[in-house]
Amino acid sequence: xxxxxxxxxxxxxxxxxxxxxxxxxxxxxxxxxxxxxxxxxxxxxxxxxxxxxxxxxxxxxxxxxxxxxxxxxxxxxxxxxxxxxxxxxxxxxxxxxxxxxxxxxxxxxxxxxxxxxxxxxxxxxxxxxxxxxxxxxxxxxxxxxxxxxxxxxxxxxxxxxxxx
Amino acid sequence: xxxxxxxxxxxxxxxxxxxxxxxxxxxxxxxxxxxxxxxxxxxxxxxxxxxxxxxxxxxxxxxxxxxxxxxxxxxxxxxxxxxxxxxxxxxxxxxxxxxxxxxxxxxxxxxxxxxxxxxxxxxxxxxxxxxxxxxxxxxxxxxxxxxxxxxxxxxxxxxxxxxxxxxxxxxxxxxxxxxxxxxxxxxxxx
Numbered sequence: 001x002x003x004x005x006x007x008x009x010x011x012x013x014x015x016x017x018x019x020x021x022x023x024x025x026x027x028x029x030x031x032x033x034x035x036x037x038x039x040x041x042x043x044x045x046x047x048x049x050x051x052x053x054x055x056x057x058x059x060x061x062x063x064x065x066x067x068x069x070x071x072x073x074x075x076x077x078x079x080x081x082x083x084x085x086x087x088x089x090x091x092x093x094x095x096x097x098x099x100x101x102x103x104x105x106x107x108x109x110x111x112x113x114x115x116x117x118x119x120x121x122x123x124x125x126x127x128x129x130x131x132x133x134x135x136x137x138x139x140x141x142x143x144x145x146x147x148x149x150x151x152x153x154x155x156x157x158x159x160x161x162x163x164x
Numbered sequence: 165x166x167x168x169x170x171x172x173x174x175x176x177x178x179x180x181x182x183x184x185x186x187x188x189x190x191x192x193x194x195x196x197x198x199x200x201x202x203x204x205x206x207x208x209x210x211x212x213x214x215x216x217x218x219x220x221x222x223x224x225x226x227x228x229x230x231x232x233x234x235x236x237x238x239x240x241x242x243x244x245x246x247x248x249x250x251x252x253x254x255x256x257x258x259x260x261x262x263x264x265x266x267x268x269x270x271x272x273x274x275x276x277x278x279x280x281x282x283x284x285x286x287x288x289x290x291x292x293x294x295x296x297x298x299x300x301x302x303x304x305x306x307x308x309x310x311x312x313x314x315x316x317x318x319x320x321x322x323x324x325x326x327x328x329x330x331x332x333x334x335x336x337x338x339x340x341x342x343x344x345x346x347x348x349x350x351x352x353x354x
Contacts, residue, residue: 017223019220040223042223042248042252043248043251044216044244044245044248045244045245045247045248046242046244048210048212048213048242049213049216049242049244049245049248051210051213052210052213052216052217052219052220052245053216053217053219053220053223053248054220055217055220055342056216056217056218056219056220056221056222056223056224057220057221057223057224058220058224058346059220059221059224059342059345059346059349060220060221060222060223060224060225060346060349061224061225061346061349061350062223062224064220078210078211079210079213081210082208082209082210082211082213083209083210083213083217086208086209086338086339086342087209087338087339087342088339088342088343
């Protein structure tokens with residue numbers, strides 16, 4: 001998936017800051033974000049910080065987007081709950097779907113990062129959609145921003161393939 | 165050893181338009197001193213995430229100082245945030261680490277490393293440069309203006325005496341507190 005398409009759509013939606021932690025799938029996305037002079041990228045040491053910083057940015061009048069892997073979301077559960085959710089932040093999250101291919105029928109071994117992922121999102125009442133190809137970028141990211149704005153709560157887009 | 169109530173009173177008397185984020189053992193006494201739109205009790209949120217939350221606010225509001233109170237137990241929960249703050253410093257952030265060696269609001273159980281951990285050394289090791297430990301009231305009085313003046317991120321470690329604060333119960337639910345602060349920072353009515 002072309003990273004520039006995601007960057008362009010995030011900018012079109014008015015995002016000011018990216019807060020997150022790179023993973024393999026989002027490596028090219030972060031490189032594209034760092035290259036972009038219009039976006040302020042804050043990298044964190046652990047994913048829970050991303051939700052705290054993003055919440056502070058939003059209350060201060062900015063429009064952050066969080067970019068982390070599914071494993072990081074698990075680690076950040078309390079920060080997501082207590083900060084972004086409890087403080088009513090319309091926060092779009094781009095979440096790397098580690099192990100997505102391992103869920104395919106016949107795959108030799110399921111990655112629990114993947115098998116735990118969507119059930120967790122459902123349990124936490126996080127609306128989400130899957131990004132599987134370039135043609136879905138505009139529609140899915142736009143839908144996440146509209147959902148977040150309408151509910152004043154976070155919404156997620158799941159990155160199922162590596163960015164290039 | 166500092167008396168936190170005295171220190172908070174002096175800080176409140178000095179404070180003008182700064183955002184103040186309180187938490188845990190400081191939340192209730194601060195709310196008694198100040199409960200305005202630029203105050204936010206970081207309670208019913210996420211343990212340990214005061215410094216990074218305040219950092220986000222400070223990044224968003226570079227013209228306004230943000231003062232955040234982090235307990236020693238809370239600070240230990242998210243030490244990496246000091247590194248995050250140091251890598252992209254913002255000049256308007258003041259962190260106060262209130263060190264009493266206990267989880268005060270849950271009954272003063274000792275925090276890991278109580279009395280042994282050097283928070284100032286950790287902050288410096290994370291890359292922060294303006295770091296001060298304050299142990300007595302004379303030194304506190306001398307350094308009080310620095311809390312408002314130093315180019316940040318500034319860290320003050322207050323060595324405070326043990327006290328008996330109950331679990332804080334702020335005057336408003338967290339969503340209302342958050343919206344009130346956001347409105348105040350935007351200059352609009354909540």
